[in-house]
Amino acid sequence: MALGPRLDLRQSQQLVMTPQLQQAIKLLALSNLEIETFIGEALAANPLLELGESAGGETPAPDAPPEPAQPEYVAPAREEAAVDQMIDEGLAAADQPLDIDPAALDTDRDTGDGALFGGDSGFPAGSGEASAIDMPGDAAESLAAHLAAQVGAAAQDERSAAIAMYLVGLLDEAGYLTVPLRDAAHDLAIPLDEAEAALALVQSLDPTGVGARDLAECLALQAREADRYDPCMARLIDNLDLLAKGGIKQLKRICEVDDEDFADMLAELRGYDPKPGLRFGGNGGNRAVVPDILLRPRADGGWDIALNQASLPRLVINRSYYLELRKGCPDKAARAWLSEKLADANWLIKALDQRQKTILKVTAEIVRQQDGFFRRGVLELKPLTLKAVAEAIDMHESTVSRVTANKYLHCARGTFELKYFFSSGVAAADGAGAVSAEAVKAQIKALTDAEEPGAILSDDALVDLLRARGFDLARRTVAKYREAMGIGSSVQRRRQKALEAVR
Structure with missing residues (x-):
């Protein structure tokens, strides 16, 4: 067989993430109140959008001018039918693009760092009619907005800034990243190491500790910032479970420190903020929960x-405003901009x-x-x-x-x-199926709450009582659930009950 250059024509399918689809996926994770603020930003960015009478209302009034049948902004029927599937899969099929250039969307927004993901540059207080949020003041800044203002200066390029902004949108109100980083990388169709670099960027922002995936990482970030993350402090942070149990002697042996050094380490640790995101208004702790x-x-x-x-x-x-603007468009570029805005509005x-x-x-x-x-x-x-x-x-x-x-x-x-x-299950004592871990925790709490000072239940006693109620658990499982609820050991509860009795 002869060796030499040749041209081959191959047909293949490729999965891509368009900015619009990234926006649609991101909307799923937002609460109604965050959606309210997002809509406020969309109204400011797109002159063709306006608020309807209610969220559950019908389409605009019958006498509103109909939408002109212009192919440059009407999405093809095959795309409309595939929207549900694309959002569910988190990917847009390459053979179903929008009729406009996705890169041209959001070019008029001021928040360029977040434009790729729908311009999500923060969640300030919304403007809905029945917002039950109790904000500390109009000037309260959200965590997302505070981080977004720093991303542009900290990122090396627009791509890393966009990925960092996506991760900022996944942070909970305490500032923790609760979504596995591998899942975020999969959703963005990027390598894991690129997602890790973006997370490192987020973790370098103020306040120190945001972007952590657990309490230990949050405290470690703050210890590094304070230049106190030496091997002894690292061992202490890696064994926070022992600290919660009061295993001071064991911790001192693990950290290889004396009483004075250990006291200094504890004082340093207590000075860190375990929930750095809660200091911001938009994610504040004094905010009432509004059901979605x-x-x-x-x-x-x-x-x-x-x-x-x-x-x-x-x-x-606003169809009539669109027609009015279209009549006044002086050139092709203005008409293209208007078509992009209409396509953007339709997609949103x-x-x-x-x-x-x-x-x-x-x-x-x-x-x-x-x-x-x-x-x-x-x-x-x-x-x-x-x-x-x-x-x-x-x-x-x-x-x-x-x-x-x-x-x-x-x-x-x-x-x-x-x-x-969503809760894990434990085996039922009669072997018939399983019961929720939350149900078991409720039983443990009820049993410990009903204890008398002179009759504190040990973990073994709790196991027997739970088995009598239909829950087949090992002693270590009972101890794990008890500790997860913040309920002390039998010794700790006996001391606490004795103090309460004296008072």
Whole structure:
């Protein structure tokens, strides 16, 4: 066979992430109140958008001028049919692009660092009619806005800034990254080392400790900033569980320090902020929780599930203003800009509508699987995983994870984060299935709360009592759940009860 250069024509499929799809995916993880602020930013950036009368209203008035059939801004029918699937998979098929150049979107925004991901440069207080947020003041700055103002100067290029902004959007109110970094890299279709570099950039921002994935990493970041992260401090931070149990002697041996040095290390550690994000208004601790989803029982025994429209503004396109602007466009560049804005508005409205449908679909499945909890209480809470819900409604597990992040459901039993309904299971004593870990924790709390000062239950006694109630757990599992709830050992509880009795 002869060797030499030749030309081959091959056809292949490639998965890409367009800026619009990245925006749609990001919207899934936002709460209604964050969506309210996002919409405020979209209104400021796009002159064709305006607020409708309500989140659940119908389309604009019949007498509004119809949308002209212009091919440069109308998305093809095949793309509209594929929106649900693309958002669920987190990827846009290469053979279904928008009719406009994605890179041209958001070019008129001031917040260039976040434009790639929908211009998310912060979550200041919104402007909805029934916002229940109790902000400390109008000047309160959100954590996301504070970090976004630093990203541009800290990043080496626009790509790293965009990835860092995406990670900023995944931080919880305390400043922690709760989504696995590997998942974030997968969603952005980037190598893991590039995501790690972007996370390092986020962790270098003020306040020190943001971007940490757990408490130990948060404290370690602050110790490094204070130039106190020596081997002794590193060992102390790596063994925080021992510190919580009061294992001082063991810790001193591990850290190889005397009493004086250990006291200094503890004083240094207590000076760090375990939740650096809570000092900011937009993520503040004095903010009331506003439910995103409302659950009510129906007369026929079923459930009514609805989004909280009081905190969910509705976007519509001002058709008449579009026609007026189009008539006055003097040149081709102006008409192209206007078409881009209309395409951007159409996509955003479509993405918001898809977000609502996806939230309701996921919530309906959670309610179906946790029906016993809503009717009879926490003891009926079943083990549930993201994968189980995703398979039941034919969605990707990462989509369910985003939908349940930062969302609260209000029912007759109170207001719960959607993540609350996902819990690991433990074996039942009779061998019939499994029970939720949350149900076990509720039983442990009830038993320890009912203790008398002279009859404190040991972990072995708790195991026997729980087994009698139908929970088959090992002693170490009971101890793990007890510690996770902040309930001390039997010795600690005996001392506490004795002090309370004296008082």
